[in-house]
Amino acid sequence: VMVWLRRCTHYLFIVVVAVNSTLLTINAGDYIFYTDWAWTSFVIFSVSQTLMLVVGACYYLTFTGVPGTATYYALIMTVYTWVAKGAWFALGYPYDFIVTPVWLPSAMLLDLAYWATKRNKHSLILFGGVMVGLSLPLFNMVNLITVADPLETAFKYPRPTLPPYMTPIEPAVGKFYNSPVALGAGAGAVLSVTMAALGCKLNTWTYRWMAA
Numbered sequence: 001v002m003v004w005l006r007r008c009t010h011y012l013f014i015v016v017v018a019v020n021s022t023l024l025t026i027n028a029g030d031y032i033f034y035t036d037w038a039w040t041s042f043v044i045f046s047v048s049q050t051l052m053l054v055v056g057a058c059y060y061l062t063f064t065g066v067p068g069t070a071t072y073y074a075l076i077m078t079v080y081t082w083v084a085k086g087a088w089f090a091l092g093y094p095y096d097f098i099v100t101p102v103w104l105p106s107a108m109l110l111d112l113a114y115w116a117t118k119r120n121k122h123s124l125i126l127f128g129g130v131m132v133g134l135s136l137p138l139f140n141m142v143n144l145i146t147v148a149d150p151l152e153t154a155f156k157y158p159r160p161t162l163p164p165y166m167t168p169i170e171p172a173v174g175k176f177y178n179s180p181v182a183l184g185a186g187a188g189a190v191l192s193v194t195m196a197a198l199g200c201k202l203n204t205w206t207y208r209w210m211a212a
Contacts, residue, residue: 014063014073017056019080039180042144046137046184047191053077053103054132054192057110058124058199067115070128074107102139106132121200129196133188137181 056077057070078101109131110124117123 014056014060017052017059042140042180043137043184043187046140046180047188049103049140050106050133050136050184050188050192051195053106053136054110054129055195055199055202057107057132058128058196059202061110061114061124062121062200062203065119067111067119070107070110070114071104074101074103077103102136102143105139106136109135125193125196125200129193130189132196133190133192134185137184137188140184141181 053074057073060073061067061069063069110128113128113131114120114124117127
């Protein structure tokens with residue numbers, strides 16, 4: 001019975017983190033509408049997606065102990081997001097506004113770090129966390145490039161629920177950051193190590209809680 005309860009608890013955590021990652025991703029896709037703060041929002045949302053991916057993937061990866069599980073977790077995030085954003089078609093959004101699977105390459109790097117270091121948890125936290133933090137903003141920018149022009153999309157498909165003060169307007173100033181990818185990668189590389197450690201530690205806490 002305890003084994004069954006322990007496994008159920010683990011899978012429940014995985015589902016909760018994956019669902020929250022999906023919700024965060026849906027919000028992160030809106031940064032193209034915030035035209036005055038587009039690059040600022042890009043950095044913030046890139047880092048937030050990095051942290052959500054790495055904590056859930058590390059939790060799942062160390063739970064199974066099988067390299068490749070992080071990529072599977074990223075696939076779960078992607079499919080959840082596709083399903084959730086299916087409702088956007090009812091609002092009239094074009095298909096190219098949905099989302100590309102930007103988490104998969106970063107998750108593959110996480111699996112590679114775990115496999116190459118012979119399933120060493122500390123190497124996973126350090127090397128895997130840094131690689132995910134450095135790579136995801138880059139892939140997120142590729143995702144942004146594949147989307148239609150932000151201003152054109154914002155004016156052509158206005159959000160029905162968008163408050164008046166957030167209505168897209170033509171930017172009056174230049175980019176807030178000179179290099180949003182570099183800034184997001186730098187912040188993500190530092191913060192994702194901490195979140196990778198948290199994801200691994202969640203296994204220990206869960207086992208102790210279920211064994212009590």
